[in-house]
Amino acid sequence: MNEPDAALKTLGVSLGDRSYPIHIGPGLLGDPQWLTPHLAGRQVMVVTNDSVAPLYLETLKQGLPDDLDVREVILPDGEATKNLANVERIWDALLAAGFNRRCTLIALGGGVIGDMAGYAAASYQRGVAFIQVPTTLLAQVDSSVGGKTGVNHPRGKNMIGAFWQPRAVLVDTHTLATLPPRELSAGLAEVIKYGLIRDVDFLAWLEASMAMLRDLDAAALTTAIERSCSIKAEIVAEDETEQGVRALLNLGHTFGHAIETHQGYGHWLHGEAVGAGMQMAAELSHRLGWLEASDVARVRNLLAAAALPLAAPGDMRAEDFLSLMRLDKKNLDGRLRLILLGCLGDACVHDATPPEMLVSLLEEFPRA
Amino acid sequence: MNEPDAALKTLGVSLGDRSYPIHIGPGLLGDPQWLTPHLAGRQVMVVTNDSVAPLYLETLKQGLPDDLDVREVILPDGEATKNLANVERIWDALLAAGFNRRCTLIALGGGVIGDMAGYAAASYQRGVAFIQVPTTLLAQVDSSVGGKTGVNHPRGKNMIGAFWQPRAVLVDTHTLATLPPRELSAGLAEVIKYGLIRDVDFLAWLEASMAMLRDLDAAALTTAIERSCSIKAEIVAEDETEQGVRALLNLGHTFGHAIETHQGYGHWLHGEAVGAGMQMAAELSHRLGWLEASDVARVRNLLAAAALPLAAPGDMRAEDFLSLMRLDKKNLDGRLRLILLGCLGDACVHDATPPEMLVSLLEEFPRA
Numbered sequence: 001m002n003e004p005d006a007a008l009k010t011l012g013v014s015l016g017d018r019s020y021p022i023h024i025g026p027g028l029l030g031d032p033q034w035l036t037p038h039l040a041g042r043q044v045m046v047v048t049n050d051s052v053a054p055l056y057l058e059t060l061k062q063g064l065p066d067d068l069d070v071r072e073v074i075l076p077d078g079e080a081t082k083n084l085a086n087v088e089r090i091w092d093a094l095l096a097a098g099f100n101r102r103c104t105l106i107a108l109g110g111g112v113i114g115d116m117a118g119y120a121a122a123s124y125q126r127g128v129a130f131i132q133v134p135t136t137l138l139a140q141v142d143s144s145v146g147g148k149t150g151v152n153h154p155r156g157k158n159m160i161g162a163f164w165q166p167r168a169v170l171v172d173t174h175t176l177a178t179l180p181p182r183e184l185s186a187g188l189a190e191v192i193k194y195g196l197i198r199d200v201d202f203l204a205w206l207e208a209s210m211a212m213l214r215d216l217d218a219a220a221l222t223t224a225i226e227r228s229c230s231i232k233a234e235i236v237a238e239d240e241t242e243q244g245v246r247a248l249l250n251l252g253h254t255f256g257h258a259i260e261t262h263q264g265y266g267h268w269l270h271g272e273a274v275g276a277g278m279q280m281a282a283e284l285s286h287r288l289g290w291l292e293a294s295d296v297a298r299v300r301n302l303l304a305a306a307a308l309p310l311a312a313p314g315d316m317r318a319e320d321f322l323s324l325m326r327l328d329k330k331n332l333d334g335r336l337r338l339i340l341l342g343c344l345g346d347a348c349v350h351d352a353t354p355p356e357m358l359v360s361l362l363e364e365f366p367r368a
Numbered sequence: 369m370n371e372p373d374a375a376l377k378t379l380g381v382s383l384g385d386r387s388y389p390i391h392i393g394p395g396l397l398g399d400p401q402w403l404t405p406h407l408a409g410r411q412v413m414v415v416t417n418d419s420v421a422p423l424y425l426e427t428l429k430q431g432l433p434d435d436l437d438v439r440e441v442i443l444p445d446g447e448a449t450k451n452l453a454n455v456e457r458i459w460d461a462l463l464a465a466g467f468n469r470r471c472t473l474i475a476l477g478g479g480v481i482g483d484m485a486g487y488a489a490a491s492y493q494r495g496v497a498f499i500q501v502p503t504t505l506l507a508q509v510d511s512s513v514g515g516k517t518g519v520n521h522p523r524g525k526n527m528i529g530a531f532w533q534p535r536a537v538l539v540d541t542h543t544l545a546t547l548p549p550r551e552l553s554a555g556l557a558e559v560i561k562y563g564l565i566r567d568v569d570f571l572a573w574l575e576a577s578m579a580m581l582r583d584l585d586a587a588a589l590t591t592a593i594e595r596s597c598s599i600k601a602e603i604v605a606e607d608e609t610e611q612g613v614r615a616l617l618n619l620g621h622t623f624g625h626a627i628e629t630h631q632g633y634g635h636w637l638h639g640e641a642v643g644a645g646m647q648m649a650a651e652l653s654h655r656l657g658w659l660e661a662s663d664v665a666r667v668r669n670l671l672a673a674a675a676l677p678l679a680a681p682g683d684m685r686a687e688d689f690l691s692l693m694r695l696d697k698k699n700l701d702g703r704l705r706l707i708l709l710g711c712l713g714d715a716c717v718h719d720a721t722p723p724e725m726l727v728s729l730l731e732e733f734p735r736a
Contacts, residue, residue: 088452095523098695123491126518126529127609150494155463161494162530241495327466 007218009226013145014237015165022145022169022229024222029133029172030059038167040129041102044070047090047117048108049077052135055178060108060133071097075113079260079270082112082152084160090120101125104167110136110183111143111270115161118149122164132166135175137187138271141194141228144169146236156327157257163241171229173221181214181307186271188213188306191224193278194231196299197248200345202227207298210305248347251339252277258324262316275308284353284361285341295344311366318362375586377594381513382605383533390513390537390597392590397501397540398427406535408497409470412438415458415485416476419445420503423546428476428501439465443481447628447638450480450520452528458488469493472535478504478551479511479638483529486517490532500534503543505555506639509562509596512537514604524695525625531609539597541589549582549675554639556581556674559592561646562599564667565616568713570595575666578673616715619707620645626692630684643676652721652729653709663712679734686730
């Protein structure tokens with residue numbers, strides 16, 4: 001570690017007896033003080049993928065005490081692998097090792113690895129401990145915090161899963177040095193989301209700092225991750241199982257999931273689809289009279305500065321969006337529920353968009 | 369209903385905001401007052417099997433309001449079907465129907481159906497409502513109460529699952545009229561278990577009433593089910609996720625699971641294996657100096673009166689038991705934990721059985 005201690009931040013997620021810390025800082029991965037207090041017993045299964053393992057698996061293992069029984073499952077990389085068959089591979093490895101209900105799973109990788117390892121932990125022997133060690137910006141600011149775990153189904157994204165909280169989240173910002181630029185942009189989409197739904201000052205800071213973030217400026221990254229995780233932790237503490245305010249975290253996601261499902265998982269990155277979806281949500285909020293045209297332009301410019309796509313896939317018709325959006329988990333008893341923006345920095349759940357307004361938006365939105 | 373209202377009993381399972389009622393009585397199945405208050409929304413998926421569906425599916429549907437969207441999944445019957453592939457069939461049916469997170473699953477059948485439907489509910493869109501309508505004695509007194517759900521894995525029983533509480537349990541004692549005698553005996557094994565672990569007066573009542581129970585005497589059955597569910601509900605309320613006292617409900621189960629796994633699921637009924645396992649636990653408790661020989665004889669005689677097997681499978685060696693018992697979920701960090709009897713009516717968790725004593729018990733126990 002050559003950064004000062006000020007670069008290390010610890011936040012808490014407040015969920016009663018399931019509360020846990022998020023440690024953020026450079027070089028945390030190989031330091032035993034961060035993982036050891038959160039292990040349930042001596043049996044540890046590291047779940048990672050074949051892109052991340054060569055980069056960080058040995059460093060992580062060096063950060064574990066010597067007297068543990070440490071095993072690993074190395075899955076293929078990519079959103080297309082987020083399915084039940086790969087979760088079964090984790091269960092098979094746990095059973096082959098004879099691991100009991102006091103074992104601990106450590107998810108080392110991006111959101112796909114975290115979601116699968118978390119769901120495997122939630123369902124192994126009816127629930128065992130797990131720790132998130134996210135190595136992508138997207139996972140660091142979003143999926144590793146809040147306890148949503150699960151896998152995709154051919155008929156829809158994240159349809160099978162559980163709410164299962166980690167014992168701790170360990171964000172080593174050094175891991176972003178090896179992240180492909182496209183994945184960095186995808187993570188920035190979720191960072192921008194926090195500004196849009198809850199914090200217009202953070203949004204303004206992002207407008208000023210986007211170039212530094214894309215240059216991997218360490219201080220700027222730490223600030224962005226910390227502020228993002230703080231907003232997410234606040235919202236999750238208010239509403240763990242998404243009965244209310246937690247739905248706001250899905251700004252852009254109903255449109256985005258439709259893009260991901262239609263294109264086939266893995267072609268668009270999740271954050272890219274969410275970026276396009278936030279642009280659609282902003283435009284719809286404008287058509288409802290809530291946002292100014294200049295607000296929509298700010299959203300578009302910030303997404304452009306993050307190098308995110310501003311157009312939907314060329315082969316997606318309005319009816320493709322509509323049929324896929326009807327499967328969204330937020331819908332209740334047949335009514336389409338969307339997260340929209342009352343103003344920049346304040347999102348709301350809306351289930352009364354005039355159908356013809358939605359259809360014309362979907363028809364008129366730019367296509368790639 | 370031609371029985372007096374006194375034949376209807378309602379118990380509560382106290383779990384804070386997840387508390388729920390158990391209604392026990394003859395003819396409840398077709399009466400809308402019992403199911404309707406517990407539905408989460410308009411979408412209802414009945415999960416049942418091809419033995420139970422012809423007997424009770426139409427009656428259950430008559431007990432649902434007319435304005436619902438009611439679908440059904442009819443799975444094959446038997447413990448051998450309790451696997452992830454059949455849970456996936458439930459998820460596929462829910463997604464094909466476009467059901468959202470406000471749907472309700474109703475488990476109509478024995479423990480296998482309840483365990484699979486419950487796990488499907490726990491993991492569908494990260495958790496939806498479900499109601500247990502158990503139609504076997506075993507499910508009525510055991511698996512439908514307490515929120516344990518899950519499936520078997522080739523390497524062990526109930527290895528994949530979740531703690532997920534039903535919204536209500538509906539026990540229609542009329543359904544026992546169509547239960548094969550062997551399954552009635554298997555259910556009686558769990559009834560006897562409650563007397564052994566917690567209530568020696570109930571044990572004495574069972575010794576006096578076993579013939580009436582096997583003759584399906586309505587009043588005797590109601591008493592046996594009510595007392596069994598009360599004891600289970602008390603224990604579950606004390607310890608929902610089996611950190612302590614709940615483990616006592618597993619008397620005979622570590623031995624029993626080994627028998628079931630070794631024989632292949634479905635050859636021995638769960639209750640039959642537990643019956644043999646309780647006999648082994650009683651004998652081991654005697655060798656440890658805790659039970660009198662006369663106590664062991666009482667256990668054996670009661671199991672015999674319930675027409676349960678008193679011998680282990682002829683092809684199971686002591687080492688078969690030992691290797692399978694080491695996979696038991698109760699074990700922690702390599703120590704074998706067994707539920708034993710301090711005296712009749714009082715069970716305890718014990719992890720210090722001398723290995724040679726366990727081996728000699730396993731070698732000397734009668735074989736079929």
